[in-house]
Each structure stands twice: as C-alpha cells, then as structure tokens.
Amino acid sequence: MDRLAFHTVLSLTTPAGSVWIERNRIREVRLEEPFRDASPGFFFDRIVPIDLRRKLSELKPHLWRSYISAYGQGQRFQEVIRWLQSRQEKLRRCLQEVGWRSAEPLDFQLTHRMVVGLGAASVWETGMVWHRPTGLPYIPASAIKGLTRAQIEGEIIRQAIKAWSNFQTIDIKSRQACLEAIDKWSLEPEADTPQKIHPWPSDISLPPNVLDILQRGRKRIFRLFGHTQQAGLVEFLDAFPTKPPKFELDVMNVHYPEYYQGKERQALDIESPNPVVFLTVADTPFRFIVLCDTVRVSDQGVQADELLKEATGALRQGLQTMGLGAKTRLGYGLFR
Numbered sequence: 355m356d357r358l359a360f361h362t363v364l365s366l367t368t369p370a371g372s373v374w375i376e377r378n379r380i381r382e383v384r385l386e387e388p389f390r391d392a393s394p395g396f397f398f399d400r401i402v403p404i405d406l407r408r409k410l411s412e413l414k415p416h417l418w419r420s421y422i423s424a425y426g427q428g429q430r431f432q433e434v435i436r437w438l439q440s441r442q443e444k445l446r447r448c449l450q451e452v453g454w455r456s457a458e459p460l461d462f463q464l465t466h467r468m469v470v471g472l473g474a475a476s477v478w479e480t481g482m483v484w485h486r487p488t489g490l491p492y493i494p495a496s497a498i499k500g501l502t503r504a505q506i507e508g509e510i511i512r513q514a515i516k517a518w519s520n521f522q523t524i525d526i527k528s529r530q531a532c533l534e535a536i537d538k539w540s541l542e543p544e545a546d547t548p549q550k551i552h553p554w555p556s557d558i559s560l561p562p563n564v565l566d567i568l569q570r571g572r573k574r575i576f577r578l579f580g581h582t583q584q585a586g587l588v589e590f591l592d593a594f595p596t597k598p599p600k601f602e603l604d605v606m607n608v609h610y611p612e613y614y615q616g617k618e619r620q621a622l623d624i625e626s627p628n629p630v631v632f633l634t635v636a637d638t639p640f641r642f643i644v645l646c647d648t649v650r651v652s653d654q655g656v657q658a659d660e661l662l663k664e665a666t667g668a669l670r671q672g673l674q675t676m677g678l679g680a681k682t683r684l685g686y687g688l689f690r
Contacts (some may be wrong), residue, residue: 383416383417383419384420385421389401389421390421390425391424392421392489393431393488393489393490394421394425394484394489394491394599394601395484395489395490395491396489397421397489398418398421398478398482399476399481399482399484401417414479418603418631418633419603425601427598428598428599428600431488431490431598432597432598434488435490435595435596438485438488438490438594439594439641442591442643446459446591449645453647453648453649454589454645454646455645455646455658455659455662456643456644456646456662457644457645457646457663459642459643460644460669461639461640461641462639462642462689462690463639463640463689463690464635464636464638464639464640464689465685465688465689465690466685466688467602467604467634467636467686467687468634468636468638468677468678468679468686469482469633469634469680469681469686469687470482470483470491470493470497470679470680470687471483471679472632472679472680479632480630480631480632480633482633485592490599491595492593492594492640493678493679494592495589495591495592497679498592498593498669498678501669501676502578502579502665502668502672503575503578503579504672504676505668505669505671505672505675505676506574506575506578507571507575508676510567510571510575511533511536513567513571514536514567514571517561517563517564517567518561518564519561524558528557528558531552531553531554531555532548532554532555532558532560535549535551535553538551538552539551539568540571542581542582543576543581543582547560547565548568578661578665585647587647587650587656587661588644588645588646588661588662588665589644589646589647590643590644590645591642591644591645593640593642593643594641595638595639596639596640597638597639599635600635600636600638601634601635601636602633602634602635603632603633603634604631604632604634605629605630606629606632607627607628607629608629608630609621609625609627611625611626611627612625613625642669644662644665644669645662646658646661646662646665673689674688675688677689
C-alpha cells in the first residue's frame, strides 16, 4: 500500500491524516484527532489534499465520510448551538427595545435534505454556506426573505391569472412575455403598469380587474419587503439549527460532461457519466425569527400584528411547499 498525507490549504505543518491506496484505488482515510474534532465549516471548506495530482473528486467522498463518521451526532457542538440561540434571542430583545415587534420564533425541521450555497466557489466543486465564527451551517436572512417574497408573489400571480378570463387562450410565448413583464414590474416602484417595464405583446391587453389585483399586490410587496427607494417594514434574522446538524452525502450525475462543456455537438450515450458528490444537511431543526418596524408602521396606517401575521404565514407556507436552497424541485429544502 502507498501512504499519502494531506494538509489544509492554510499551510498547516501537521498532517491531517492518511490515505491508504491499493491498486490505484482509495481504500481508507484516517483523520488525525485534531481534524476529527474540527468544526464542520472548517473541515468541509478548508481541508484539501496536499497531493493535488490526484483527482479531488476521487478523494472527497472518502475524506468526508471519515469526518461524518467521527462527527457522529455532533454532541460536542451542543454548547455552541445553545450560545447561538441565546445570541439570537438577545438580538431579538434588543430590537424590540428600539421599536421593533417580533413574532414568536418559528421552529421547523427539515423533512429530508437541504443545501444552501451549492454553487459557492470551492476547491471541492460544490459549496455550502457556513457561519464563520462557529463553523456550523445556517440559512442567511436574505434567503428567508426571498422565499417569503416569492411565496406572496406567487399568490398574487395566481389570483391575477384566475381573474384573467382569456389568459389560457393566449399563445405560450405571449403568456411568458406577460409574466416576465409582471415579474420585473414588481421591482420597479415608478412604473404604473407592467407594459412600461418589459416588452409587452402588442396584441394583448391587460384587463382592468387584473391590473387592479396586480397593483394592490405590488403595494403589499413593497410595504413588506421594500424597493430600491425604501426599506420594507418586515425584517428577518438568520436561521440557525436548534440541535447539532446532521450531514449526509448525495450525488449528482452529469451524464453528458463533454456536451455541457461544448466539446460535443450532441448529447450521446457514449459519454462517461461524471458523478459529483456534494454535502447536505439532513433532518435538522432550524429557528426562524421575523420582526416588524413599528415606528414606520404607524406612519403608513397599518398594524404591525397584521404584517407579522402575513409575513410569518407566507414563510410557513413557503417552507412547507417551496423549500430553501438548491434542488428544491427534487424535494430539497422542505420543512415541517
């Protein structure tokens, strides 16, 4: 057997562990104790082999499984998670003292797997969002806000299409153009109608009742989430796990790598699939916190409790039906 050592990209002089290779295939990976005890964020995002002549994709699953096995149930991070939850609660109370109102924290658990930041730059081909101070996975507030907004926008679009009596008779290309115009219009506070934002089919007219639904819906979105000239009345905090996260590996199989890279003109079955292993968070509970700016709410003639109810309701529905992160169409990122 050949024995190869690997280090971190931080040029640490102490070997992280050993790789045993038999007949040019990796048989076993053993980690040294300091690296078995490293935080997930440090290990999965910072440790790479020192011998970069070998394919990283070949070593990655062995290295990662070795860490996941040593990680176990992650009980050594229980104290860190308690500190994180305490920190979030203190932040929530501080915001309440300066004029924000908070809904009761929402605790949801993943139904399967989730990966946020899959496309992030990484030497390991795939990435994940990590909380740098603790090395634990988390869900950025921007992702939670985007999900909540998408849920409300979807409801508004469905209402408008239902009221648009002849929408289904319009050809597909024109329908797509109308929906794109409406989508872009929801981001522009100065335009009165969708026709002024995006090329609109000349032979399609927008019924007055549908325009009314869209205008009222856009005001609702601007009030909650803001626009380019004004901040929204609702704010979201980052969501952290309430128990040590569980990690699982998954594979996406690129069946036509040469075709996707532009090296082949057609996708043919003669190509060799290129399996890519990536990391996921599985069956882990997270806590979500939503707040409302009561100082500015009073100036707009609305009730903070109503806005919080609307935002938390949309967030709850989005978590259960749309999902967070990558691969949501495959059932990733759904909560219960």
